[in-house]
Amino acid sequence: MHIVDRRLNPGSKSLENRQRFLRRAKALVKNAVKKSSEGRDIKDVLEGGEVSIPLDGMDEPRFRREGGTRDMVLPGNKKFIVGDILPRSGQGRGRASKPGEGDSEDAFRFVLSRDEFVDLFLDDLELPDLAKRKLAQAEGEGIHRAGYATSGSPANISVSRTVRLALARRVALRRPRPEQIAELEAELADCDEDRRAGLIAEIAALKAKARRIPFIDPIDIRYRRFETLPKPVAQAVMFCLMDVSGSMTEHMKDLAKRFYMLLYVFLKRRYRHVEIVFIRHTDRAEEVDENTFFHGPASGGTLVSSALQAMHDIVRSRFRPADWNIYAAQASDGDNFGSDSEIAGRLLTEMILPVSQFFAYLEVGESDGNAFDMPDSSLWSLYERLRANGAPLSMRKVRDRSEIFPVFHDLFQRRGKQEKTAP
Amino acid sequence: MTAPSRFLFEGADWDFSTLQRIHDACEEISRSELGLDVYPNQIEVITAEQMLDAYSSVGMPLFYKHWSFGKHFAYQEAFYRKGFTGLAYEIVINSSPCISYLMEENTATMQALVIAHAAFGHNHFFKNNYLFRQWTDADGILNYLDFAKSYVAQCEERHGRLAVEQTLDAAHALMSHGIDRYPGKKKLDLRAEEKRAGKRRLHEERAFNDLWRTVPSGPAKSEALLNVERRRKLLGLPQENLLYFLEKTAPRLKPWQRELLRIVRHIAQYFYPQSQTKVMNEGTATYVHYRIMTRLHEQGRISDGNFLEFLQSHTNVVFQPDFDDQRFSGFNPYALGFAMMQDIERIVRNPDAEDREWFPEIAGTGDALAVLRNIWANYRDESFISQFLSPRLMRHMRMFHLHDDPAEIAGIRVNAIHDARGYRRLRRELARQYDVGYIDPNIEVLDVDLAGDRHLMLRHAVVKGARLSETDARRVLQHLADLWSYDVSLVEVDVTGNVLKEYVVNPRGLATAA
Known part of the structure; x- marks a missing residue:
């Protein structure tokens, strides 16, 4: 009998089959991910989790029979006698499940890992591949190979390097090879007397030398060296500003939420610690939790400056620009009181933009009609003017999920430039 | 037996020497008292995750890649993670050596139970039952699976993943009808053939009677009828092994597609005895483990506490x-x-x-x-x-x-x-x-319209009024038509010969292989 320990074999033998399954069910799973991400909080977008997809199209058909007269033998008779008639529904529940029919469900539930979920989530936003790679790429841990060292832990011994050095040393010191000794010993076995003494001396000398020069000497041993990479202090705060006055519909809010999610995913990849601040505003602004932010009812006029002021106050009290990377994303349908433009513009250019890494403005619209028909709203024209004067703003009009990405395009480009100029 | 204690193990912990001791003790009892005849055993210890892996490839240690296995894996995993279902204690493979997978989290008592159950009970059944002897080749199965796996991978490389997947999808849909239900004729070698011919001649000579020549023969069969009979004979019709029929006669399959059908067919055939012997197979294994464990307890090699643990699991089973x-x-x-x-x-x-x-x-x-x-x-x-x-x-x-x-x-x-x-x-x-x-619907290939549009005719003999489920039947027939690459029709006929329903399906264009 053999006992084989398979526990150390590489796991996840099914991974490839699983990927094939996901690829095949892509459209369905994508839909499920979309539905699932609508229902979850921004911070949970990276969690992965259970999704359920309809079985249709994923089933494996077989010839099956149904109907007809059925005969079955069952255990556990209590009171029946021959000739009894049992009603079909209700009372006769015991016979309801025929073996083999129990596992046909109309929905198929399974769990997606975090990476699979994010991948599909990004896919749904129709990101170009390059951006997806940038986003989805988990950053390597801060440790990497850095040559060899003469000291280290035994686990890190580099066998090939050690053996190579030992070989070089043995060659240099002319350590006799075992074959050489064996050859002489063979000669010794059948030789005449006068040669014998010489041979014995020679063998003894060689053996002594072999003993003196070890096969592997401690000085040969090399260890693989690892270095840790210093990581920059990485924390970011993300401000979500949103107009919640009556004119914002559910569709608009959903667009905004997707944008925030994407921004969160992006920041999460870049920074170890990401805070989110939700500020909603009508003609007054207030900081709220996520649920209220997206679902809480509110009414009133629209004063954008109130939100900007609130953000400014929060930055000043809690997030020192020297310690935090500040990102802000504002979503609105574009309405604003005409008289507010002046104040909002000044707040933005003087207080907020100087301390922010990135400020995006997303003007959301209904999904019908196309973006070019939208007349420039008051807020849009204000920001347009600021941008013309050189303010670093990203702004887009968005009616559909697929239009969200271009805003990020700006973001990536900006980062690219910054990285170049940074020392 | 050189165990320091008279017990094979104590408590719940075990290591490899414990497994060895348990195996040896079981082997002794099974040979001397039960008279079992088993393949050599190979016991493999695996983790829960590996058990899940094994589940999704129908319990085999290696298998070709296909999305449907991934689907089963995802399904099983979701249920397991939620705690709806536990995992099996073991999986055993009908091969020589007989491989039993043991879960690492089993207690020592459970390992003893599982070894007695799988490595002796199932093993004896696999080696001795006539169905397994007739239909499966325990020595060759692992090699064959290895071949299948690399062959499928090669095909994917050469002909594209999509084309391979479509062929396998279709083959899987027909898997339950890719089985020979009766052992085929043994092929005679030439010498035996010659001997038989000689015997026949001898018999004719001995039984010669000129009178027979004068007996009028029946009306000559028309040429058309003879043609039909000849064609059906050439095609081996009627044929209930649909995969075999397609493999041998489908007009437009590529050689590699035929080989894939053959692989699926062989694997279906390998599992054919298992589906017919569930009660006996499990009954045998359960009876054997019960006998062995009871005997071990009588011999004082299992403590009372461990024996109670065994009885509890046994009762659940x-x-x-x-x-x-x-x-x-x-x-x-x-x-x-x-x-x-x-x-x-x-x-x-x-x-x-x-x-x-x-x-x-x-x-x-x-x-x-x-x-x-x-x-x-x-x-x-x-x-x-x-x-x-x-x-x-x-x-x-x-x-x-x-x-x-x-x-x-x-x-x-x-x-x-x-x-x-x-x-x-x-x-x-x-x-x-x-x-x-x-259990399986009785479906067979009736005829092929070779002179006309090559349309393939199937018949389902309806028993007790149970008809095919329509959506599934259409999907399976679609796969069948794709492989056959001409029209396929299926009639459902009841005992009296009335046609209850007729399906006609046209082939889709499959992804063309390069």
Whole structure:
């Protein structure tokens, strides 16, 4: 009998089959991910989790029979006698499940890992591949190979390097090879007397030398060296500003939420610690939790400056620009009181933009009609003017999920430039 | 046995030498007392995750890649992670050496149970049952799977993943109809053929009578009829092994596609005996583990505490809920098989008048194991139940027979219960539930219109009014048509020859292979 320990074999033998399954069910799973991400909080977008997809199209058909007269033998008779008639529904529940029919469900539930979920989530936003790679790429841990060292832990011994050095040393010191000794010993076995003494001396000398020069000497041993990479202090705060006055519909809010999610995913990849601040505003602004932010009812006029002021106050009290990377994303349908433009513009250019890494403005619209028909709203024209004067703003009009990405395009480009100029 | 303690193990912990000791102790009992004849054992210890992996490739250690296995994996995993289902304690593979997978989290008692169950019970059954001997090649299966895996991978590389996937999808849909149900003719070698010809000639010479020449022969068959007969004979029709038929005769399949069909067909054939011997296979293994564990306890090699732990697991395994219990999902093959084998042991050793009347050949013969070994070797579920289910066991399990005729508006009739009038009927009906002839729909290739549009004709012989489920049938036929690459039709015909329904399906264009 053999006992084989398979526990150390590489796991996840099914991974490839699983990927094939996901690829095949892509459209369905994508839909499920979309539905699932609508229902979850921004911070949970990276969690992965259970999704359920309809079985249709994923089933494996077989010839099956149904109907007809059925005969079955069952255990556990209590009171029946021959000739009894049992009603079909209700009372006769015991016979309801025929073996083999129990596992046909109309929905198929399974769990997606975090990476699979994010991948599909990004896919749904129709990101170009390059951006997806940038986003989805988990950053390597801060440790990497850095040559060899003469000291280290035994686990890190580099066998090939050690053996190579030992070989070089043995060659240099002319350590006799075992074959050489064996050859002489063979000669010794059948030789005449006068040669014998010489041979014995020679063998003894060689053996002594072999003993003196070890096969592997401690000085040969090399260890693989690892270095840790210093990581920059990485924390970011993300401000979500949103107009919640009556004119914002559910569709608009959903667009905004997707944008925030994407921004969160992006920041999460870049920074170890990401805070989110939700500020909603009508003609007054207030900081709220996520649920209220997206679902809480509110009414009133629209004063954008109130939100900007609130953000400014929060930055000043809690997030020192020297310690935090500040990102802000504002979503609105574009309405604003005409008289507010002046104040909002000044707040933005003087207080907020100087301390922010990135400020995006997303003007959301209904999904019908196309973006070019939208007349420039008051807020849009204000920001347009600021941008013309050189303010670093990203702004887009968005009616559909697929239009969200271009805003990020700006973001990536900006980062690219910054990285170049940074020392 | 050089164990320091007289127990094989103590407590729940085990290591490899414990497994070795358990195996050796089981082997001794199984050989000397039970007279089992087994393949050499290979015991593999695996983790829960690996067990899940094994689940999704139908329990085999290696398998080709296909999305459907990924689907099963995702399904199983979701259920397991939520705690709805536990994992099996073991998986055993009908191969030589016989591989048993043991989960690492089993306790020592469980490992002993599992070794006795899988490495001796199932193993003996695999090696000796006639169905397995006839249909499976235990020595070759792992090599064959290895070949299949690399062949599929090669095909994917050469002909594109999509084309391979489509072919496999289609083959899987027809898998249940890719089985030879009867052993084929043995091919005679030339010398034997010559001998037979000689014998025939001798017989003709001896039986020569000129009178026969004068007997008028029947009306000559028309040429058209002869042609049809000749064609059907050439194509080997009627043919119920659809995959075989496609592999050999589908006009436009590429050679690699034929090979894929062949692989799927071989694997289906390999599992064919298992589906026919669930009750017997599990019953045998359960009976064997029960005997071995009890004996080990009698010998004082398992402590009382561990033995109680064993009894608890054993009782769970052979638990049979009643039909009106929430947990009921048909007969538990472990329970039915184990109960029948214990019953047979009783009949052989200690029969009463009823047993002598019902089982005159075995009642009171004394050597229970000889009888059981004979049964294990020569029966399958259907024949086993129809011959050895005793009235006493029917009474004990309180069996009854329901007859559900849709034409009967009032409801379902109780046709037989466990009384003198019902025993034979119960037994016949229960045996029929395990008869593959009744479980799988009977579908065969009837003819091919070779002179015309090459359209393939199939027939489903409807039994007891059970028709094919329409959506599934259409999907399967679609796959079939894709492989055949011309129209396919299927008629459902009842016993009197009335056509109940006809399906016609046109092939889709498959992804063309490069």
